[in-house]
Amino acid sequence: MATKIRLQRHGKKGKPFYYIVVADARAPRDGRFIERLGSYNPNTNPATIDINFDKTLNWVNDGAQPTDTCRAILAYKGVMYKNTYKVV
Template identity: 80%
Template sequence: MATKIRLQRHGKKGKPFYHVVVADSRAPRDGKFIERLGSYNPNTNPATIVLDFDRSLYWLNVGAQPTDTARAILSYKGVLYKKHLQGGVKKGAFDEAKAEELFVQWVEGKEARIEGKKSGLANAKEEAKKVALAAEAKKKADKAAAIAAKNAPVEEAPAEEETTEEVVAEAEAPEAAVEATAEATEATENAEETEG
């Protein structure tokens, strides 16, 4: 029987959730399967993958062919690399201890990269939250200033300045009238002197 390691779609519309299964290649996508190996949830960031490592390795060794997406998942979890190392042991390229050491080293590096991505995403989320909070605080302060300016009592100082200008203008007007009358009297006196 030709077996495949593939994904079975579950979940609701717009929120897919997949089971990683071993099934006959002729069976429908979501139909009968031989064994469930794990699950894959692409809705989280990074995607959540739960996989039975030993059973996945067993099915690869007995000839089950993974689909492209299932191959990517198996590679991400290290199942394909473990199979590759076992092939090297069978050929005599290195012993079992060296293979296990290489695999542990690979797993540690992979976990470090995953943790780095998670922390980077968390930092980006915190940074975005800080920026949004600062923008909201600025907007709130601007709004409060606008409300304070609108509700402030009308200043009477400009009205007082206008009244003082009118008083000064009125004060200057009598002085001008006095000067004008003084000039007029001088002009009449000059006119009388010239006649007389």
């Protein structure tokens, strides 16, 4: 099963709030997921990012592919730098 680390949109119209989740690549964006890793709130200044570092690092090392936006968030938090299994 190909897994992705991606954003799942919540919140009301014009006020997005995102959960960072691990999901099967074939699942819909806001559909079924395997595990919730954290949250991302772009409405605050600066944006609020809460993630479980250990769980996220474990999923990345197991081969879960982050989307472009999630990759930027994880790099900002230092998960991608700590990654021992580099996938480009």
